[in-house]
Amino acid sequence: MIDIKTLKPEDKDRKVVYQSYKGGPLEEGRITSWNDTFIFVDYTNVGRGNATPPNKLEWIYEKEI
8 A cells, every 4th residue: 555645756657556456457557646535547658647546556666677
């Protein structure tokens, strides 16, 4: 789960993964913005985010090369 209160401007464009329900398919996307209730995530690389509850999101940690 991602805590909206801890998001910083540098979190914009970070990768996240969404799971609608336990055992359901995972969807990857990038954060476009957020407000007090939702994190807006671009799942289709069109530059526009979909409102997503933060309790359904996890960070994707990329390996540094």
